[in-house]
Amino acid sequence: MNEQLKAILEVLIFISQEPLTLNKIKEVLGEVPEEELDSALQALQQDYADSRRGIQIIQSAGGYLFATKPEHDQWVRRFLQIEKKSKLSSAALETLSIIAYHQPITQAEISAIRGVDSTYSLKTLLQKKLIKIVGRKKAPGNPLIYRTTERFLQYFGLNSLDDLPKEEEIAKILEEEKQILS
Amino acid sequence: MNEQLKAILEVLIFISQEPLTLNKIKEVLGEVPEEELDSALQALQQDYADSRRGIQIIQSAGGYLFATKPEHDQWVRRFLQIEKKSKLSSAALETLSIIAYHQPITQAEISAIRGVDSTYSLKTLLQKKLIKIVGRKKAPGNPLIYRTTERFLQYFGLNSLDDLPKEEEIAKILEEEKQILS
Amino acid sequence: MNQEIQDYQVQSEITPASAEEGYQVKLEIFEGPLDLLLFLIRKKKIDIHDIPIAIITRDYLEYLEKKNQINLDREAEFLFIAALLIYIKSQMLLPREQEASQEDDPRKILVDRLEEYQKIKVACTLLREKEEIQLQCWSRTFQPPIANSNDLDLLEVDLFDLAENFFLIMKRKEKENFKVIKGKDVSVEEKLKEIVDYLEKNGSMDFLEYFSSRETLEEALVSFFCLLELIKNRMVIAVQEQLFQTIRVWLRKDHQPHQHHGQSHE
Numbered sequence: 316m317n318e319q320l321k322a323i324l325e326v327l328i329f330i331s332q333e334p335l336t337l338n339k340i341k342e343v344l345g346e347v348p349e350e351e352l353d354s355a356l357q358a359l360q361q362d363y364a365d366s367r368r369g370i371q372i373i374q375s376a377g378g379y380l381f382a383t384k385p386e387h388d389q390w391v392r393r394f395l396q397i398e399k400k401s402k403l404s405s406a407a408l409e410t411l412s413i414i415a416y417h418q419p420i421t422q423a424e425i426s427a428i429r430g431v432d433s434t435y436s437l438k439t440l441l442q443k444k445l446i447k448i449v450g451r452k453k454a455p456g457n458p459l460i461y462r463t464t465e466r467f468l469q470y471f472g473l474n475s476l477d478d479l480p481k482e483e484e485i486a487k488i489l490e491e492e493k494q495i496l497s
Numbered sequence: 498m499n500e501q502l503k504a505i506l507e508v509l510i511f512i513s514q515e516p517l518t519l520n521k522i523k524e525v526l527g528e529v530p531e532e533e534l535d536s537a538l539q540a541l542q543q544d545y546a547d548s549r550r551g552i553q554i555i556q557s558a559g560g561y562l563f564a565t566k567p568e569h570d571q572w573v574r575r576f577l578q579i580e581k582k583s584k585l586s587s588a589a590l591e592t593l594s595i596i597a598y599h600q601p602i603t604q605a606e607i608s609a610i611r612g613v614d615s616t617y618s619l620k621t622l623l624q625k626k627l628i629k630i631v632g633r634k635k636a637p638g639n640p641l642i643y644r645t646t647e648r649f650l651q652y653f654g655l656n657s658l659d660d661l662p663k664e665e666e667i668a669k670i671l672e673e674e675k676q677i678l679s
Numbered sequence: 680m681n682q683e684i685q686d687y688q689v690q691s692e693i694t695p696a697s698a699e700e701g702y703q704v705k706l707e708i709f710e711g712p713l714d715l716l717l718f719l720i721r722k723k724k725i726d727i728h729d730i731p732i733a734i735i736t737r738d739y740l741e742y743l744e745k746k747n748q749i750n751l752d753r754e755a756e757f758l759f760i761a762a763l764l765i766y767i768k769s770q771m772l773l774p775r776e777q778e779a780s781q782e783d784d785p786r787k788i789l790v791d792r793l794e795e796y797q798k799i800k801v802a803c804t805l806l807r808e809k810e811e812i813q814l815q816c817w818s819r820t821f822q823p824p825i826a827n828s829n830d831l832d833l834l835e836v837d838l839f840d841l842a843e844n845f846f847l848i849m850k851r852k853e854k855e856n857f858k859v860i861k862g863k864d865v866s867v868e869e870k871l872k873e874i875v876d877y878l879e880k881n882g883s884m885d886f887l888e889y890f891s892s893r894e895t896l897e898e899a900l901v902s903f904f905c906l907l908e909l910i911k912n913r914m915v916i917a918v919q920e921q922l923f924q925t926i927r928v929w930l931r932k933d934h935q936p937h938q939h940h941g942q943s944h945e
Contacts, residue, residue: 325552326552330577393525412844474633489620584807588710593806613712613756671801
């Protein structure tokens with residue numbers, strides 16, 4: 316068994332974002348005898364097929380890829396749930412940034428700036444207690460008004476909203492972007 | 498050895514995109530005796546440390562993470578069709594070291610140590626998420642305060658800030674240099 | 680002299696700066712004044728605690744005059760230290776009534792800075808070694824295949840992200856208002872074919888780049904609708920790993936080449 320080849324195949328399958336095809340392997344490795352390649356791939360697959368391993372190499376869409384074994388699905392789901400709870404999505408971050416700088420603000424105003432509906436993000440942010448509802452706007456439909464919370468300030472290490480980075484400060488740091496955008 | 502636990506840990510480290518911390522593991526798995534967890538993690542790391550494996554489990558930024566082994570760098574780059582990953586510029590590295598050793602620190606303080614303005618380097622480092630803004634200093638002008646991030650630790654393969662090269666280590670090198678020069 | 684400079688460069692691991700700091704590439708020999716000063720001190724094998732200020736000042740000014748070995752964008756900062764050197768020199772010339780204690784040494788202010796800077800320089804070399812190893816280890820930057828994985832574009836945020844996000848959204852809005860749609864028909868059919876052909880040839884595309892290099896807003900929008908169409912028909916996979924990062928598009932391996940004509944829209 317060509318152990319070196321096996322290790323390289325393991326590396327390639329690991330970093331490949333799509334199922335790794337034989338063609339792609341040959342493209343990267345150059346000339347390798349077909350049988351040698353086959354037996355290395357098989358041996359590698361068998362290594363992972365061992366019941367003591369949590370992950371496996373599967374063949375899908377004409378290529379090889381790493382995947383978790385189905386018997387561990389519950390743990391994968393638990394992990395992803397927790398992961399999701401503890402972090403902000405990019406949509407939520409966008410929404411939060413708008414509320415931070417434009418408060419008090421209504422959902423319709425946020426959505427208008429973002430160009431997409433923001434209900435879900437607002438819900439996430441409310442759950443995380445980074446924003447709160449402070450009343451209703453005296454306007455048609457009496458929409459709810461949102462503001463950031465104390466917790467928001469704590470999270471970002473701010474004493475008050477006046478401490479939010481100013482446009483000039485960010486622009487200075489981002490100087491090049493400013494030139495491209497303007 | 499709790500083989501079942503080992504397999505689950507392998508799964509969790511595999512699906513986590515950031516170093517998987519002990520806290521996160523406990524959050525997902527619930528009650529697990531500390532020693533059992535430790536020995537399973539160690540055994541798993543050893544499995545992969547085997548020279549016949551192409552990938553490894555590294556400990557970085559206080560967590561565990563899958564990564565390819567350095568000796569396969571060229572194959573990864575051939576596969577991804579990219580040049581050697583670019584190193585930080587010396588200006589950025591200098592700025593970063595100063596932040597690492599003197600955090601929390603403001604831009605003016607950094608520039609004072611370097612003797613040159615550091616705006617550009619700060620931008621690079623912020624965008625690479627190697628540093629972050631953590632608030633404002635209670636001082637004239639209320640300047641922004643910077644700190645290194647988790648990603649900083651990961652970038653250099655450090656487990657925590659305690660792993661930074663120590664003062665004595667640096668002094669020793671300076672002493673050696675002095676002897677060579679004189 | 681030249682040889683020495685080159686040696687110094689190798690020792691201190693000066694690497695080509697990244698593109699965003701491109702202005703430093705050509706000129707980078709002495710990044711800053713302290714860098715130059717330390718170099719001069721080492722060259723003369725001088726003890727940092729007992730710098731002959733007159734000599735060092737002369738050497739320093741010589742370099743400054745030549746200019747080609749310093750970073751010109753940093754000229755003011757180089758001059759500032761020159762002024763400091765001259766000031767210290769003048770202080771040292773003043774007659775003293777008794778032997779000055781170390782605390783009174785006018786050089787102290789400079790020595791303290793140089794010592795601190797020197798430490799940082801060493802720390803940089805040590806960190807550079809660690810960086811080198813880490814850059815050869817690759818971790819995955821994408822979520823491995825998992826069933827039902829919606830909404831996975833999660834990120835850690837800090838104040839910079841928050842502020843950057845906001846100001847970029849505002850800039851984007853501003854820009855949108857001023858775009859004029861120029862006429863020139865772009866057919867969806869053609870565009871679909873063009874994108875698929877491109878993917879078949881190149882494997883994947885950076886959609887943002889493709890999008891922004893379109894000639895007119897209309898063409899860009901049509902491209903965008905085509906992408907949505909292709910995703911809907913499960914012809915391609917599109918992945919955005921993070922906000923403001925690019926969207927990468929791949930052709931699905933199981934798609935039927937060139938069967939997209941006609942089925943693309945009703």
